[in-house]
Amino acid sequence: MSCTASVSWSVWIRPVGAVLPVLVLVACVKVDPSADFRLAREAIRESTGVRDVYAPESDPISEAEINVTVQDGLALDEALRLALVNNRGLQSDFLEIGIARSDLVQSGLFSNPSLALSVQFPEGGGRSNLQTSLAQNIVDLWQIPARKRVAQSDLDQAVLRLARLANVLAIDARRSYFAAVAAQDMLQVAQENLQLVEKSVRTIRAQREAGAASQLDENLARGQVLNAQLAQIAARLEAVNSKRRLARLLSIEADMAQVMLTDPLPGPLAEGLTAEALVPAAREHRLDLRALDAGVRSAESKVRLEYLDIFPEVSVGPFLERGERRASPGRDVLADTARASIASGALTAPDIQSRGQRRKERRQEIDAILGPAMTMTLPIFDQNQAQIAKAKYQYEQAVKSFEASYLAIAQDIRMGVERANTASRNVAFYRDELLPQAQRNLDIATSAFNAGGTSILAVLEAQRSFLEARRGLLTARAEAASAWADLELAVGVPLVEMRRTPAPASQPLMSEIIGHSGQ
Numbered sequence: 286m287s288c289t290a291s292v293s294w295s296v297w298i299r300p301v302g303a304v305l306p307v308l309v310l311v312a313c314v315k316v317d318p319s320a321d322f323r324l325a326r327e328a329i330r331e332s333t334g335v336r337d338v339y340a341p342e343s344d345p346i347s348e349a350e351i352n353v354t355v356q357d358g359l360a361l362d363e364a365l366r367l368a369l370v371n372n373r374g375l376q377s378d379f380l381e382i383g384i385a386r387s388d389l390v391q392s393g394l395f396s397n398p399s400l401a402l403s404v405q406f407p408e409g410g411g412r413s414n415l416q417t418s419l420a421q422n423i424v425d426l427w428q429i430p431a432r433k434r435v436a437q438s439d440l441d442q443a444v445l446r447l448a449r450l451a452n453v454l455a456i457d458a459r460r461s462y463f464a465a466v467a468a469q470d471m472l473q474v475a476q477e478n479l480q481l482v483e484k485s486v487r488t489i490r491a492q493r494e495a496g497a498a499s500q501l502d503e504n505l506a507r508g509q510v511l512n513a514q515l516a517q518i519a520a521r522l523e524a525v526n527s528k529r530r531l532a533r534l535l536s537i538e539a540d541m542a543q544v545m546l547t548d549p550l551p552g553p554l555a556e557g558l559t560a561e562a563l564v565p566a567a568r569e570h571r572l573d574l575r576a577l578d579a580g581v582r583s584a585e586s587k588v589r590l591e592y593l594d595i596f597p598e599v600s601v602g603p604f605l606e607r608g609e610r611r612a613s614p615g616r617d618v619l620a621d622t623a624r625a626s627i628a629s630g631a632l633t634a635p636d637i638q639s640r641g642q643r644r645k646e647r648r649q650e651i652d653a654i655l656g657p658a659m660t661m662t663l664p665i666f667d668q669n670q671a672q673i674a675k676a677k678y679q680y681e682q683a684v685k686s687f688e689a690s691y692l693a694i695a696q697d698i699r700m701g702v703e704r705a706n707t708a709s710r711n712v713a714f715y716r717d718e719l720l721p722q723a724q725r726n727l728d729i730a731t732s733a734f735n736a737g738g739t740s741i742l743a744v745l746e747a748q749r750s751f752l753e754a755r756r757g758l759l760t761a762r763a764e765a766a767s768a769w770a771d772l773e774l775a776v777g778v779p780l781v782e783m784r785r786t787p788a789p790a791s792q793p794l795m796s797e798i799i800g801h802s803g804q
Contacts, residue, residue: 314394318386321444325382328448329369332572333455334779337366341379346371351537358547361462367535368458374536375454378447385436385443392432395425399600407609414609418658420602424593431590438583445576449777452572456774458534460767465527466546467763468520474759475520478752479513485748486510489741502741509745513752550762551769552712560699563776567694571777574694577687584680591676595669597662604658608651694775701772708765715758723747723754 319342326338351371354363369375398421405414486506492498525542532541568574626633730747733739773780 314390316383316387316390318383321382321386321440322379325379325444325447325451328444328572329451332448332452332570332778333365333369334781335362335365335369335455338369338451339371339376339379341376341383345376348538352539355537355539355541355544358545359541360546361459361548364458364462364531364535365455367537368454369451371536372454372534375451378450381443382440382447385440389433389436389440392436393429395429396422398602405609412607412610415607415653416605418602418604420600420658420660422598422600424596424599428590428593431586431593434586435583435590438579438586442576442579442583445572445579449572449576452777453774454534456770458531459773460770461527461531461534462546462548463550463763463766463770465524465531466548466550467759467766468524468527469546470550470759471756472517472520472524474755475513475517478755479510479517481752482506482509482513482748485744492735497737498741505741505745509748550759550766552762552765558702558705558772558780560695560702563698563702563772564695566778567698567776568691571690571694574687574690574777577683577690581680581683581687584676584683588673588676588680591669591673594672595664597669599659599661601657601659603655605653605655607653697775698772701768701775705765705768705772708761708768711761712758712765715754715761720751720754720758723751727751 322341326340329338330336346367351367354367398419401416401418401420403414403416405416407413486503486509489498489503489506493500493503528541528544528546532539622633727744727747727750730739730744734741734744769780
């Protein structure tokens with residue numbers, strides 16, 4: 286259907302003037318991810334138990350504040366706070382949320398209209414031919430809701446993924462802190478062991494001088510001193526470097542080699558926790574699983590969007606054409622009078638139109654035409670089949686990735702619980718059985734040697750077993766702390782919270798995904 290009318294420029298200008306305020310309002314759209322940052326910080330607090338979390342809109346922590354924090358020693362909670370506030374990698378990951386929010390804002394915007402203008406000049410002069418049109422792609426009307434669903438799911442996924450990365454960072458910082466504490470304690474044990482074997486050497490030297498021991502006995506004891514000195518050197522290097530690895534996680538530039546870590550290694554903590562209780566809790570709280578679920582929703586929405594993109598462009602808008610007009614030729618009045626007189630046989634004036642006649646004739650001319658116009662891309666050769674198939678494969682891929690992670694959680698939790706329980710039993714065994722026994726054997730061997738009832742070899746063997754038991758207890762405690770941290774990572778929340786809150790009774794995510802798979 287089309288319409289034709291004689292129009293003036295005002296008919297064309299008025300609609301454009303009405304649209305301009307709308308365009309100005311649309312141009313004022315802003316990207317504000319502050320609410321998304323708050324959601325991410327709340328998720329991080331829930332998964333880590335740490336209250337202070339980096340906020341992009343806040344001032345960064347200063348070097349002076351960091352120095353004040355570490356000058357009297359560094360506690361575990363202070364290290365976790367620095368990790369979640371000062372780590373530059375986490376700060377960089379926060380910006381992914383701003384990127385996702387920008388995509389969400391962009392997904393809700395209409396595409397810009399197209400303005401076409403053509404001016405054609407007639408040969409010989411006269412008024413030019415003017416054609417102009419304003420077209421808007423209206424596929425946005427049905428694509429914008431689908432695009433926003435995709436972008437919103439991507440934003441949800443970005444928030445959850447960031448929170449999971451922060452959870453991993455906190456666990457890494459906790460593990461690194463305890464490794465540095467263990468290295469710090471191991472250095473102290475190595476120093477005490479060196480003092481112990483040096484004392485043994487002094488005792489054997491005194492006995493040799495008294496004729497109760499040989500030079501070989503003293504040389505064997507000195508071999509223990511040399512080994513203890515090497516162990517002390519290695520322990521000092523590990524103690525220094527472990528603190529530097531922790532400083533790297535905290536994004537601290539200053540050397541932390543001399544900073545004391547004030548919190549000791551934790552005791553056995555896994556008693557009373559079972560895999561049956563933790564598996565459903567992990568499936569409820571694991572942020573990476575929830576991020577994968579958001580990825581499934583995003584992939585599903587992308588399939589719908591690709592179907593809607595079969596017609597990529599349908600543009601409509603007004604069209605205006607003003608026809609060309611030749612210039613009026615100049616008039617020779619004398620010649621026209623002569624021709625009129627010859628034709629009539631007498632002196633006759635030429636025909637002259639009155640002003641009213643000219644206006645009437647001009648009103649009957651079509652000066653310009655105005656009507657609707659439509660342009661669309663016909664899906665003849667490219668019906669978006671490839672992109673639809675790609676989106677379907679990506680959806681199935683997202684479902685399988687979710688299912689793989691969902692099913693792997695059970696085994697991760699079982700291995701984590703078994704490792705934590707075993708580490709706890711090892712600590713108890715070293716503390717209650719092996720170390721006391723090694724201490725008794727050393728006391729007995731030393732007494733027997735002093736009484737002349739045994740050789741120095743028995744003393745050295747008992748002393749070696751005692752030193753290994755001390756190092757073994759410390760290693761077992763460090764392993765228990767690491768196992769506990771890894772179990773918390775597998776669960777997704779601090780295990781202290783698991784003792785306070787019952788495990789969820791159902792896992793709705795998996796049933797939802799299975800429903801998707803059957804579609």
